[in-house]
Amino acid sequence: MTEPIIRVEDLQVSFFGQGAWQTVVSGVSFDIAPRETLALVGESGSGKSVTALAMMRLLPENKARVAGRVVLGGRDLLAMPEPAMRDVRGNEIAMIFQEPMSSLNPALTIGDQISEVLVQHQRMSFHEARVETLRMLDRVRISAAARRFGEYPHQLSGGMRQRVMIAIALACRPKLLIADEPTTALDVTIQAQILALIEILRAEEDLAVLFITHDMGVVAEIADRTAVMTNGRVVEAGETAAVFRTPREAYTRALLSAVPELGSMHGRVLPARFALVDPETGKKDGVGETVAAPPAAETPLLRVRGLSARFDMSSGLFGRVTGRIHAAENVSFDLFAGETLALVGESGCGKSTSGRAIMRLTGAVSGRVELEGRDVLALKRAHLGFLRRRVQMIFQDPFSSLDPRMQVGAAIAEPMLVHGIASRKHAREKVAELLPRVGLDPAMAGRFPHEFSGGQRQRICIARALSLAPKLIIADEAVSALDMSIKAQVINLMLDLQRDLGLGYLFISHDMAVVERIAHRVAVMYLGEIVEIGPRAAIFENPQHPYTRRLLAAVPIPDPARKGMRQVIDETEVKNPVRPVDYVPPLREWRTVSPGHEVQVFGEECDEEHHP
Amino acid sequence: MKALSFIAGRALQGLIVMVGVSLIVFFALFLTGDPAALMMPPEASRVEIEAFRHAMGFDDPIWVQYLRFVGGVLTGEFGRSLRFQRPAVDLLFERLPATALLAITALLWSSLLGFVLGTIAAVRQNGAIDFVIRVISLLGQAIPVFWLALLLIIVFSLNLRWLPSGGIGTAQQLVLPSLALGAYYFSAITRLVRASLIEVLGENYIRTARAKGISNFRIVVHHALRNALIPVITVQGMYFASLLGGALITEIIFAWPGIGRLAVDSIQTKDFPVVQAVVLFAAFTFVVMNFLVDVAYVFLNPRIRL
Numbered sequence: 041m042t043e044p045i046i047r048v049e050d051l052q053v054s055f056f057g058q059g060a061w062q063t064v065v066s067g068v069s070f071d072i073a074p075r076e077t078l079a080l081v082g083e084s085g086s087g088k089s090v091t092a093l094a095m096m097r098l099l100p101e102n103k104a105r106v107a108g109r110v111v112l113g114g115r116d117l118l119a120m121p122e123p124a125m126r127d128v129r130g131n132e133i134a135m136i137f138q139e140p141m142s143s144l145n146p147a148l149t150i151g152d153q154i155s156e157v158l159v160q161h162q163r164m165s166f167h168e169a170r171v172e173t174l175r176m177l178d179r180v181r182i183s184a185a186a187r188r189f190g191e192y193p194h195q196l197s198g199g200m201r202q203r204v205m206i207a208i209a210l211a212c213r214p215k216l217l218i219a220d221e222p223t224t225a226l227d228v229t230i231q232a233q234i235l236a237l238i239e240i241l242r243a244e245e246d247l248a249v250l251f252i253t254h255d256m257g258v259v260a261e262i263a264d265r266t267a268v269m270t271n272g273r274v275v276e277a278g279e280t281a282a283v284f285r286t287p288r289e290a291y292t293r294a295l296l297s298a299v300p301e302l303g304s305m306h307g308r309v310l311p312a313r314f315a316l317v318d319p320e321t322g323k324k325d326g327v328g329e330t331v332a333a334p335p336a337a338e339t340p341l342l343r344v345r346g347l348s349a350r351f352d353m354s355s356g357l358f359g360r361v362t363g364r365i366h367a368a369e370n371v372s373f374d375l376f377a378g379e380t381l382a383l384v385g386e387s388g389c390g391k392s393t394s395g396r397a398i399m400r401l402t403g404a405v406s407g408r409v410e411l412e413g414r415d416v417l418a419l420k421r422a423h424l425g426f427l428r429r430r431v432q433m434i435f436q437d438p439f440s441s442l443d444p445r446m447q448v449g450a451a452i453a454e455p456m457l458v459h460g461i462a463s464r465k466h467a468r469e470k471v472a473e474l475l476p477r478v479g480l481d482p483a484m485a486g487r488f489p490h491e492f493s494g495g496q497r498q499r500i501c502i503a504r505a506l507s508l509a510p511k512l513i514i515a516d517e518a519v520s521a522l523d524m525s526i527k528a529q530v531i532n533l534m535l536d537l538q539r540d541l542g543l544g545y546l547f548i549s550h551d552m553a554v555v556e557r558i559a560h561r562v563a564v565m566y567l568g569e570i571v572e573i574g575p576r577a578a579i580f581e582n583p584q585h586p587y588t589r590r591l592l593a594a595v596p597i598p599d600p601a602r603k604g605m606r607q608v609i610d611e612t613e614v615k616n617p618v619r620p621v622d623y624v625p626p627l628r629e630w631r632t633v634s635p636g637h638e639v640q641v642f643g644e645e646c647d648e649e650h651h652p
Numbered sequence: 653m654k655a656l657s658f659i660a661g662r663a664l665q666g667l668i669v670m671v672g673v674s675l676i677v678f679f680a681l682f683l684t685g686d687p688a689a690l691m692m693p694p695e696a697s698r699v700e701i702e703a704f705r706h707a708m709g710f711d712d713p714i715w716v717q718y719l720r721f722v723g724g725v726l727t728g729e730f731g732r733s734l735r736f737q738r739p740a741v742d743l744l745f746e747r748l749p750a751t752a753l754l755a756i757t758a759l760l761w762s763s764l765l766g767f768v769l770g771t772i773a774a775v776r777q778n779g780a781i782d783f784v785i786r787v788i789s790l791l792g793q794a795i796p797v798f799w800l801a802l803l804l805i806i807v808f809s810l811n812l813r814w815l816p817s818g819g820i821g822t823a824q825q826l827v828l829p830s831l832a833l834g835a836y837y838f839s840a841i842t843r844l845v846r847a848s849l850i851e852v853l854g855e856n857y858i859r860t861a862r863a864k865g866i867s868n869f870r871i872v873v874h875h876a877l878r879n880a881l882i883p884v885i886t887v888q889g890m891y892f893a894s895l896l897g898g899a900l901i902t903e904i905i906f907a908w909p910g911i912g913r914l915a916v917d918s919i920q921t922k923d924f925p926v927v928q929a930v931v932l933f934a935a936f937t938f939v940v941m942n943f944l945v946d947v948a949y950v951f952l953n954p955r956i957r958l
Contacts, residue, residue: 098862129865137863142856147878147954157864192954208864 044071045215045248046095046133051108053087053094053272061105065090065272068108072216077242077249079263079280081256081295083523084494087272088252092218095250096135097125112216131161134209138221140201144193150177151189154208161212176207180237197613199230203237210241217242220252227386227614228550232594235262254524256299257553257596260284268292270319281600294319298528300553302580302595309577311380311558313535314528339413340374341511341544342398342431347371347407349390349397353618366617367393369568369625371407377511378538380545382555382576384591385565386614391548394565395514398546399433400424412511429459432505436517438497442489449485452504459508467507474503479533495526499533506537512544520551531558552595556580561636564588568617569628574637584631584639655950662946666939673935677928678721682714691734691922725932731925735918740929743914750820751910754902755895757826758834763888766838770845775872777850785842792839801832801905818907829906833899837891844887848880855879882952889945890938897934 053065065087072078082088093099094106097117110117117128129135137143145153154176155169164172170189177185180203193201202222209217219238223231239262242249251262259266260280267277268291276289287293297317305312349368352361368390375381383391396402398409400416409416416427432455435441442451452474453467462470472482478499489497498518505513515534519527531554537543549555555562556576563573564585572585583589590612629641681687688705696704705711709720724730730740773785808828809817816825852858853876861875896911903912911930918926 096863098859126865126867129863131865135863137856137860139856143860145857145861145875145879147952148875149954156866160865194955205860208860 042073044073045076045112046250047071047109047111048091048095049109049111051091051094051110052106053090053099054105056103056105063272065094068269068272068274070267070274070277072248072250074215074248075242075246076265077251077263079251079253079259079266080269081253081259081266082269083254083295083525086269088269089220090272091269092135092220092250092252096129096133096218097122098129098135127161130157130209130214131212132214133216133218134212134214135218135220136202136205136209136222138224140198140205140222140225143205144201146193149190149192150196150204154204154211157208157211172211173207176211177204179210179241180204180207182207197230198226199233199613202226202230202234206234206237206241210245210247213245214247216248216250218250218252221254222251223258224253224255228552229386229590229594229612230614231258231596235596238262255596256284256296256524256598257301260598260600260602261596263600268295284598284600290317290321291319293317294525296598298525299598300528300551300557301598302553302556302592303597305556305576306581307577309575311535311560311576313532314557316525316528316532319525341377341379341412342375342546343408343410343413344374344394344398345372345408345410347394347397347405347409349393349402349405361621363618364621364623366390366568366619366623366625368397369617370628371565371568371570373563373570373573375512375544375546377544378542379560380538380547380558382547382549382559382562383565384549384552384555384562386550386591388614388616389565390568390617391550391565392516393568395433395516395546395548399431399514400427401433425459429461429508430510431512431514432508432510433514433516434498434501434505434518436521438494438501438521439489441501442497444489447486447488448492448500451489452485452500452507455504455508461508470507471503474506477506477537478503479529493526495522495530498522498526498530502530502533502537506541509541510543512546514546514548516548517550518547519554520549527554534558552580552592564591567615569625569640571642572637572639574633574639578634578637582633582637584633584637585642588639658950659947662943666943669939670936673932674722674725675718677931677935678718681924681928687924691924730929730932733918733923733926735921735923735926740923740925743926744911744929744933747909747911747914750908751896751899751903751912753826754829754833754899754908754910755892757830758899759837759888759892759895761830762834762838763841766841767845767884770842771849771872771877773842773846774849774853775868782846785846789839789842792835793843795835797832797836798901798905800835801828801902804828804832805905818905820908825906829899829902829908832906833895833902837895840887840891841884844884845880848883849876852876852880878952882949885948885952886945889941889948893934893938893941896937896941897930 048071049069051065051068052063054061054063056062068087068091070078080088080091090099094104095110095117097106099106106118108118112128112132117125120128144150151170151173154173155166158164158169158172159166174185174189177188182188182200182203188196193204196204205222217238222238223234226234235258238249241247251259253259263280265278266280266283267274268283268289269275270291276283276287276292283292284296287296294317298314300314347368348366348370351365351367353363353365354361371390371394373381383394385391393402397405398416400419405417407417411427411430414426419427442448449468449471452471453462453464456462456467456470457464471485475482475484480496480499480503489500492500519530522530534545535558538545545558547555547558559576561574562576562579563570564579564587565571566587572579572583572588579588580592583592630638631641632638688701688708688710692701692704709717712720728741732738733740733743736743769785769789773782776782805817805828808815815827816822817828819825849872858871858876861871866875899910900912900916902908903910904916911933915927915930917923918930
């Protein structure tokens with residue numbers, strides 16, 4: 041065994057809060073060998089990011105106490121004076137963060153921010169630093185480096201900014217790179233690019249990597265060894281393959297049971313619940329793989345035809361319209377009762393806009409949306425109750441979609457009172473019925489949102505949506521912000537509710553692995569248009585459109601046997617459907633692959649020869 | 653291109669504001685009743701008032717009067733002061749250097765000290781120095797200027813006999829009025845710099861800079877202040893404009909012959925052309941300062957540039 045690059049011994053971190061010191065990390069020990077990638081995995085609040093910040097001594101000194109040892113090249117970082125520590129940061133240990141949008145200084149140029157570390161640590165002249173910076177931009181595969189040097193962060197996409205962050209981190213050839221959820225905020229195809237880039241640079245630069253993530257798929261793809269954290273402790277650590285295949289701890293097994301694995305539904309037609317493992321006992325959840333009932337109807341619950349939403353972009357002195365965002369363009373699909381149709385795609389593809397347009401929550405819409413045969417886009421404002429009683433929405437962020445000053449019981453009862461379908465007394469009874477339905481105690485109705493966890497809040501949002509006994513629920517990234525295990529529980533809940541109540545779901549998501557679990561049918565959106573639609577099995581097992589293939593290929597698979605299989609980096613950015621004012625959308629032709637599986641005949645929109 | 657059209661847009665907005673101000677200034681004269689009767693001494697006879705009305709053109713249609721007014725303003729002609737029988741503009745420009753001197757001195761010391769103390773307070777947030785600075789700046793904003801001015805005179809002029817209590821001409825005479833005038837702005841800028849800097853220091857890109865091994869001093873000066881400056885510049889432009897429009901109370905207490913005193917004197921003697929000139933001038937300074945602040949934005953905030 042070679043000498044490790046860094047050794048963390050018995051790390052302990054406490055924060056001052058509520059009048060006392062609260063321990064958030066305790067007894068954490070690990071080491072990382074040269075050229076090794078160690079993944080630190082855990083859910084939110086497990087202490088994984090705090091561990092990294094403590095190693096770098098980036099926690100505020102008056103609010104955090106750190107004990108233990110962090111040994112780098114024979115020196116204990118925790119005992120170093122601050123100026124010596126500054127020579128370690130960015131020089132021997134570098135760090136990249138989750139939020140590429142806010143992690144770069146908006147007022148300084150890219151070049152300035154990269155060359156700054158070279159001037160600081162390598163004592164380079166500005167000219168030398170500039171030359172080296174251009175070389176670094178090249179290394180992180182940013183083209184036209186000389187032009188980028190003088191650009192500001194807002195001129196770059198999220199993926200580009202994360203590349204700049206990597207260039208800053210690696211500029212001084214550090215021994216260790218700490219990557220704190222570096223791809224979590226990125227689109228899945230961009231995530232694949234960044235992961236491949238980190239992997240290539242790790243090999244080229246002889247780098248050790250501490251990779252912090254909540255995503256088991258990413259872990260399997262990138263990590264040699266894995267340490268699982270919960271409640272501030274490492275509960276299990278070992279070779280990644282061993283942790284995945286023969287997890288010793290109940291918590292690890294619970295975590296793995298909650299991970300949707302792309303391809304795990306192969307050969308199945310219908311959605312399936314997660315067979316969750318209890319993190320305390322390690323026992324399997326009794327209700328295993330129940331399959332939701334198939335939809336049975338001739339007329340669709342929701343029929344969407346030629347739905348378009350376009351927004352003008354104006355600029356200049358007199359607000360002249362200079363372009364138009366074709367957020368949704370000619371979107372057509374049917375959705376039957378008891379069925380889940382997933383709208384998938386990356387940011388800006390128009391999936392959320394389509395959902396909001398159906399709910400009449402956004403203007404500038406044309407086309408036809410029929411709910412139970414009635415055109416809802418033609419409804420007068422006064423008659424919107426028809427639509428809003430039958431269709432309910434659940435949003436991504438359960439923290440901001442509940443009024444913090446409203447008791448959750450009142451929040452759930454509010455739609456019934458607004459629509460005048462229940463008296464106060466009746467509404468209270470209904471709330472007491474709904475809470476157990478979503479797995480909460482009826483006694484919790486008097487509490488406020490801040491007393492609940494994220495998963496519980498999303499359950500409350502579901503209960504609120506159910507209060508009007510809707511036919512259709514539009515779930516806009518409803519589980520995307522939740523922790524893995526919570527996500528699986530909420531998906532199980534949604535599947536149960538669909539089975540019991542015959543709900544139709546329009547499930548808007550960017551997460552292909554989750555969609556594979558929950559959807560009966562899938563529509564893939566790209567640049568505002570549906571490019572491929574069909575039964576879930578057909579889309580996942582026989583994708584036709586180049587974009588569908590790209591999307592599927594980018595999803596990380598939580599199977600360590602596949603580690604290192606992805607080495608290709610392409611430079612494709614996620615595009616925006618911004619068009620010139622005189623743009624006329626071309627007439628699209630469709631090809632039927634198999635019954636119900638249709639794919640748009642692709643044209644110049646996706647010049648896909650380079651990256652099939 | 654984007655920056656140019658942004659600046660052009662702001663210039664157009666400023667123009668619209670000036671048209672609005674000219675309307676208000678012009679019609680305010682008629683709101684109070686018959687301008688001819690108002691401007692003449694109370695003992696004037698009916699014939700005299702009518703003659704005055706005709707001489708001033710108050711019997712013309714109102715839009716003709718407005719156009720004449722605007723035309724005059726554009727050619728620098730605001731009418732003659734009724735009291736001094738001299739062009740109002742001359743009076744205004746005679747007083748301007750005094751006001752400008754006072755305003756610039758007050759703004760300079762209050763900004764410099766405000767920046768330094770605000771930055772120190774933000775960097776030492778919740779420490780003892782921060783507490784002292786916060787108390788001082790709170791007092792500076794809470795104490796009314798007339799009281800502070802009188803206190804300064806009592807302490808430094810009457811008791812200690814260090815500095816003169818009024819007048820203009822020497823550097824000593826400038827000290828007390830600029831202290832009294834700048835105290836409020838000093839406090840406001842200190843508090844604003846502190847709040848703005850604390851917010852910026854909590855941003856993710858500051859954490860990035862720390863992870864890069866950059867020294868705290870450079871983080872504050874190079875990374876944080878640039879971003880924290882943006883709201884401060886706005887407020888400063890407004891303060892300077894309001895100072896240039898005349899510091900009424902300070903100028904009166906310290907017998908400072910500036911625009912503020914001119915305005916008060918003119919209002920008391922119903923010298924309407926002078927009042928109009930002063931108000932238009934004050935509004936114009938505001939618009940110009942606002943415009944300059946917007947131009948400064950273009951340099952501070954690269955999102956506007958391009």
